[in-house]
Amino acid sequence: MSMNKLHALSSLEAMLIRFGIAGVFLFETARTIVLPPYSIKPLIKQVAFVGARSLLVIVVAGLFVGMVIALQFYDTLVRFGSVSLLGSAVGLSLIRELGPVLTALMVIGRAGSAMCAEIGIMRVDNQIDALECMAIDPYRYLFAPRILAGIICVPILTAVFILVGIFGGYFVGVILFGVSPGSYFQGMSDTILNRDLFMGFSKSLVFGLLIVWIACDKGFNLHLDKHGAYGSEGVSRITTESVVISSIAILFSDYLLSALIL
Amino acid sequence: MIDPNIKNVIEIEGLNSYYGEKQILSNISLQVERKEVMVIMGHSGSGKSTLLRHMIGLNTAESGSIKLLGKEITGLNRKELYELRKHIGVAFQNGALFSSMTLQENVELPLHEHTRLDHNTIRIMSRLKLELMNLSDNESLMPAELSGGMLKRAGLARAVIMDPEILFFDEPSAGLDPVTSAELDDLILQLRDALNMTIIVVTHELESAFKIADRITVIDNGQQIITGNKQTIRNSTDNRIVSMLERRAMNENIDADDYLNKLTRS
Ligand SMILES: Nc1ncnc2c1ncn2[C@@H]1O[C@H](COP(=O)(O)OP(=O)(O)OP(=O)(O)O)[C@@H](O)[C@H]1O
Ligand SMILES: [Mg+2]
Numbered sequence: 001m002s003m004n005k006l007h008a009l010s011s012l013e014a015m016l017i018r019f020g021i022a023g024v025f026l027f028e029t030a031r032t033i034v035l036p037p038y039s040i041k042p043l044i045k046q047v048a049f050v051g052a053r054s055l056l057v058i059v060v061a062g063l064f065v066g067m068v069i070a071l072q073f074y075d076t077l078v079r080f081g082s083v084s085l086l087g088s089a090v091g092l093s094l095i096r097e098l099g100p101v102l103t104a105l106m107v108i109g110r111a112g113s114a115m116c117a118e119i120g121i122m123r124v125d126n127q128i129d130a131l132e133c134m135a136i137d138p139y140r141y142l143f144a145p146r147i148l149a150g151i152i153c154v155p156i157l158t159a160v161f162i163l164v165g166i167f168g169g170y171f172v173g174v175i176l177f178g179v180s181p182g183s184y185f186q187g188m189s190d191t192i193l194n195r196d197l198f199m200g201f202s203k204s205l206v207f208g209l210l211i212v213w214i215a216c217d218k219g220f221n222l223h224l225d226k227h228g229a230y231g232s233e234g235v236s237r238i239t240t241e242s243v244v245i246s247s248i249a250i251l252f253s254d255y256l257l258s259a260l261i262l
Numbered sequence: 263m264i265d266p267n268i269k270n271v272i273e274i275e276g277l278n279s280y281y282g283e284k285q286i287l288s289n290i291s292l293q294v295e296r297k298e299v300m301v302i303m304g305h306s307g308s309g310k311s312t313l314l315r316h317m318i319g320l321n322t323a324e325s326g327s328i329k330l331l332g333k334e335i336t337g338l339n340r341k342e343l344y345e346l347r348k349h350i351g352v353a354f355q356n357g358a359l360f361s362s363m364t365l366q367e368n369v370e371l372p373l374h375e376h377t378r379l380d381h382n383t384i385r386i387m388s389r390l391k392l393e394l395m396n397l398s399d400n401e402s403l404m405p406a407e408l409s410g411g412m413l414k415r416a417g418l419a420r421a422v423i424m425d426p427e428i429l430f431f432d433e434p435s436a437g438l439d440p441v442t443s444a445e446l447d448d449l450i451l452q453l454r455d456a457l458n459m460t461i462i463v464v465t466h467e468l469e470s471a472f473k474i475a476d477r478i479t480v481i482d483n484g485q486q487i488i489t490g491n492k493q494t495i496r497n498s499t500d501n502r503i504v505s506m507l508e509r510r511a512m513n514e515n516i517d518a519d520d521y522l523n524k525l526t527r528s
Contacts, residue, residue: 118362126358129320133352134372134420135344141375 021224025139025217029147032140042141046149050111054157057106062161065098066090066168074177083177087184088191090169095192095200097254099162104207104250107154108243112215115146116242119219120235128220138220147212154208155201162200199261203254210249218242268332271296271428271460272317277326279312279484286312287484290326294428299454299461301471303506304481310464311355311432313481317462318352318430319343331427348376351421355432355464357413359405359420366392366401369420376424391419395449411442418446422453428460429453435467447473468509480506 073089119142122128131138166188173179218238225234272294279287286309294300302310315321316328319335328335333346359368369388373379379387392398395415405413414434421429434450435443447470453459465471471478472492479489482502488495495503 121361125361126354126356127360129315130352130354130358130360130420132320133318133347133350134375135347136371136375137340137344 018224021221022213022217025143025220026147026213028139029143029213029216032137032144033148039145042145043148046145047153050107050149050153051157053110053114054103054107054153055160057110058103058157058161059164061102061106062099062164063168065102065161066094066165066170067172069093069098069165070169070172074173074179083173083179084183085187086169086173086179087187090173091166091188091192092196094162094165094169095196096258099158099165100200100203100207101250101254103158103161103204104154104211105247107150107157107208108211108215108246108250111153112211112246113239113243115212116215116219117235117239119216120222120238121219121232123219123222124230124232124235143216143220146216147209150208150212151205152208154211155204158200158204195261199258202261203257206253206257207250210253211246214246214249215242218245265332269295270329271331272462273327273329274317275327277313277316277328278324279309279316279321280324281312285484287316287481290481290486292479292486292489294460294462297454297458297460298476299450299463299474301475301478302462302464302481303466303468303471303478305466305483308481309484310466310481314352314430314432314462314464318347318350348424349426350428350430351424351426352430353414353417353421353432353434355436357405357417359408359413359416361405364402364404365397365408365416368405368416369401369423372420372424388419388423391423392416394452395419396445411438414438415446415449418449422457422459425457426459428462430462432464433466434463435465435470443467443470444473446470450474468507 070086070090073086073093074083077083077085077089119128122142128138128142131141170181170184174181174184218241219235222234222238223230225238270293272292274290274292277287277290278285290313292300302313304310312321316323317330319328319330319338323336330346331349333342335343335346338346359365360371363371366385366388369391370384373384373387377384389398389401392401395418397412397415397419400408400412405416408416418431418434421431431450434446438446450461450463451474454461461474463471463474475492477489477491478495480487480495480503487500487502488498490498496507498504
């Protein structure tokens with residue numbers, strides 16, 4: 001691709017072209033995911049990478065987030081005399097918003113940044129050129145397993161976050177403040193609809209895709225970076241950029257998806 | 263698919279290449295014959311690696327034609343390009359080994375990806391190549407644990423694992439001690455004679471170039487100065503070639519004030 005002239009264009013044109021390149025990146029990766037040959041080993045490796053990197057921090061974060069929202073809701077609901085709603089308030093906010101969004105932000109910090117740096121170093125060190133020269137398609141070899149791992153892991157990690165969060169809320173509401181355990185869980189199962197579960201699930205799916213897509217595209221297309229740094233300085237900059245861009249993309253698409261589904 | 267009796271495995275016509283606004287190569291025309299060692303020489307930054315990248319389709323030319331094994335590479339789609347690249351091996355200037363894999367895994371990767379050979383056969387083939395490169399004791403090390411010379415030889419082992427028809431080798435001897443680089447030169451000749459490879463070597467080491475080359479191309483500042491056999495190069499009266507052969511600095515008569523200005527300009 002003749003990207004050399006990217007630098008000469010206006011920033012708007014350059015940005016549009018850059019979006020196009022990211023689109024091509026996703027399209028090419030999707031194509032290698034759909035078409036054979038399929039290989040399962042690299043996928044397992046990437047799932048382990050994303051999962052293992054993020055699991056502990058997700059559990060800890062889920063626990064404290066569940067605890068703090070139970071605390072806040074309890075204090076609010078007590079004023080209306082309706083602490084029996086605590087379970088559904090905690091459950092709904094975790095499933096619909098906090099679970100997917102906070103999990104995604106954690107995964108960005110733990111796995112997305114590492115992925116971006118790894119791919120960026122491969123680009124800088126000619127390892128990606130070496131792959132191309134060995135006639136190994138980087139989309140299939142590097143990115144298909146990573147994108148799939150994102151789509152698989154983030155929903156699972158989100159579910160973990162939500163479950164741990166509900167337990168954290170239980171701990172604060174039921175054990176510390178004496179809300180009856182029956183009403184905590186009954187309220188939850190009465191108010192949570194399939195639509196809420198669908199919303200949480202589809203958000204986490206989209207977030208998983210976005211995180212890996214942005215991280216890998218940033219690293220892979222490091223050499224198109226308009227500031228033109230190729231060495232370790234370039235890697236550190238695009239890694240930071242990828243964290244910022246994917247965080248914003250998550251929050252933006254979170255609003256979009258909420259508005260669409262509600 | 264590829265004509266086995268083709269005479270010129272590489273044919274470049276009028277190649278012009280840019281990085282951004284900056285012209286890196288101008289009007290390069292070059293033929294590489296089957297089973298010869300073509301050495302590309304020139305100063306640092308003259309465009310040797312860039313020319314190599316064009317030959318293997320990693321860079322896109324502004325204008326000109328590049329035929330690899332008889333196929334015009336600018337017109338190929340990715341699949342056709344990959345098919346073509348299965349016949350070549352590339353050893354990069356820095357080795358470009360995958361840092362998350364051991365030396366052995368690096369060397370075996372193309373076999374795992376492109377053949378259906380069983381594990382043991384692949385192991386034997388990779389050991390053969392590592393043995394050839396004097397690396398058999400290091401097969402389980404990670405690239406970060408290797409020295410510069412070892413990385414280069416490992417990159418070479420990976421490049422020839424599929425027994426390619428054409429081997430591209432960027433700077434085999436740069437940064438190596440004389441003994442190791444002489445060994446690499448011998449290896450290159452061995453690859454040509456034993457495995458019948460066409461070999462394209464980029465270097466700025468005069469001695470090594472004259473030892474291994476069948477023909478030499480000299481590039482200066484993106485301009486192709488000369489292409490010919492060793493005798494042609496030696497007999498050249500071109501100033502730049504003569505000074506290169508005599509290892510003189512290119513711009514000897516530097517004005518002291520100019521030089522000072524250059525250093526202190528803001
Ligand atoms: N990715 C790039 N973007 C912009 N300019 C580049 C890039 N790569 C190389 N150049 C420029 O192109 C010119 C030729 O570079 P090239 O790497 O081909 O030189 P070389 O002859 O291989 O040098 P060396 O012997 O030091 O390896 C240099 O002036 C360099 O600054
Ligand atoms: Mg070079």
